[in-house]
Amino acid sequence: MKALVLAGGFGTRLRPLSCTRPKMLFPVANQPLLDWTLKNLSEGGVDTVILAVNYMAEALVRYLGPTKFDLGIIYSREERPLGTGGPIKKAADLLQNGGPFLVLNGDVISDIDYRRLVEFHRRKGGLATIALFQVPDPSRYGAVELDGEGRILRFVEKPEPGRAPSNLVNAGIYVLDPKVIDYIPEGRSVSTENEVFPVLAKEGALYGYEARGLWMDIGVPEDYLRANGLLLAKLDGVQVGEKSKVDSSAEVLPPSSIGAGVEVGANSVIGPNTSIADHVHIGRGCRIENSIIFPGATIGDYTSVRNAIIGENATLERWVKVESGSLIGDYAVIADGVTITQGVSICPSKRVEESILEPRQVM
Ligand code: GDD
Numbered sequence: 001m002k003a004l005v006l007a008g009g010f011g012t013r014l015r016p017l018s019c020t021r022p023k024m025l026f027p028v029a030n031q032p033l034l035d036w037t038l039k040n041l042s043e044g045g046v047d048t049v050i051l052a053v054n055y056m057a058e059a060l061v062r063y064l065g066p067t068k069f070d071l072g073i074i075y076s077r078e079e080r081p082l083g084t085g086g087p088i089k090k091a092a093d094l095l096q097n098g099g100p101f102l103v104l105n106g107d108v109i110s111d112i113d114y115r116r117l118v119e120f121h122r123r124k125g126g127l128a129t130i131a132l133f134q135v136p137d138p139s140r141y142g143a144v145e146l147d148g149e150g151r152i153l154r155f156v157e158k159p160e161p162g163r164a165p166s167n168l169v170n171a172g173i174y175v176l177d178p179k180v181i182d183y184i185p186e187g188r189s190v191s192t193e194n195e196v197f198p199v200l201a202k203e204g205a206l207y208g209y210e211a212r213g214l215w216m217d218i219g220v221p222e223d224y225l226r227a228n229g230l231l232l233a234k235l236d237g238v239q240v241g242e243k244s245k246v247d248s249s250a251e252v253l254p255p256s257s258i259g260a261g262v263e264v265g266a267n268s269v270i271g272p273n274t275s276i277a278d279h280v281h282i283g284r285g286c287r288i289e290n291s292i293i294f295p296g297a298t299i300g301d302y303t304s305v306r307n308a309i310i311g312e313n314a315t316l317e318r319w320v321k322v323e324s325g326s327l328i329g330d331y332a333v334i335a336d337g338v339t340i341t342q343g344v345s346i347c348p349s350k351r352v353e354e355s356i357l358e359p360r361q362v363m
């Protein structure tokens with residue numbers, strides 16, 4: 001079975017983190033998001049993945065190459081972003097012949113059982129089946145109205161608060177019959193959610209499969225951090241990579257993962273729900289909690305990082321505080337004594353010398 005993974009597009013609050021690393025390669029529990037996805041696809045009976053790429057395509061090609069986890073990987077490159085539907089049309093030659101195929105949003109992480117989803121799709125005999133998860137606030141997603149048979153009567157993309165037909169949302173995981181390709185216009189950007197699903201729903205050919213378990217779209221810092229914490233909890237305990245030196249007076253609280261070649265200084269406390277990538281240097285007396293630190297970052301003495309994401313090779317000097325959903329971009333430098341809080345995003349390579357205490361993006 002084939003799967004097309006949507007790995008392009010720009011719109012994400014996490015974008016300021018990196019100019020070189022697409023979000024599908026952001027680490028979740030110290031492993032790129034895409035690895036989790038590909039592993040689960042491989043276990044779910046998929047043999048070939050078509051990766052629909054545009055923005056930062058080369059980084060993906062370089063990282064994955066032609067095969068991974070026993071999957072053949074084919075790259076479908078868009079000159080211009082084609083949205084969520086256009087890439088399916090573009091890959092029509094690869095998808096047309098044969099049975100149903102999977103389509104996935106590349107920015108979601110889940111432990112869904114693809115075999116069950118495909119089995120449900122075949123049993124219902126519709127043209128498309130959407131995997132659905134229950135969420136507290138459906139307004140950031142596509143929400144559906146289901147009938148007793150599992151048929152989707154209505155599909156509403158990004159419903160206004162209070163106007164969603166239910167709390168069951170599109171997981172960004174679909175099984176499509178090749179006939180669905182005919183519903184997608186050619187040569188332009190197409191939104192499957194706005195242009196294809198509502199039509200299929202009207203025709204009674206769209207089904208919804210309610211899945212349970214782990215599912216998250218990592219598009220905003222809070223969810224990215226939560227996904228990281230949940231996967232760390234699945235790995236259980238504390239992992240420490242090769243050649244890492246954690247001072248005997250430092251503590252690592254589970255669940256946490258520390259990569260290879262990491263140094264942690266005296267009296268620092270790391271965790272819970274924290275992943276520290278390879279070659280990160282952490283000084284003495286630091287506190288790092290519920291956070292993700294990308295490779296090569298330097299964290300100076302007495303600095304604290306809570307509910308935050310620190311990009312590759314970024315430097316936090318001494319007595320720095322980074323908190324509350326803030327992002328520090330790759331190679332950025334936060335000077336001694338600065339506090340960054342309330343969802344602030346610092347773009348790559350910036351130097352910040354004064355505290356920022358209200359939500360804003362520093363370009
Ligand atoms: N190749 C390619 N080209 N991929 C794209 C493009 C593009 O032009 N535009 C977006 N993508 C990819 C994104 O990288 C992401 O993996 C996926 O398509 C969905 O785009 P998002 O921008 O993340 O959409 P969303 O999160 O607001 O909403 C979508 O996902 C929700 C679930 O997470 C919708 O499908 C919702 O209905 C759904 O509930």
Ligand code: MG
Nearest residue numbers: 105107217219
């Ligand atoms: Mg998304």
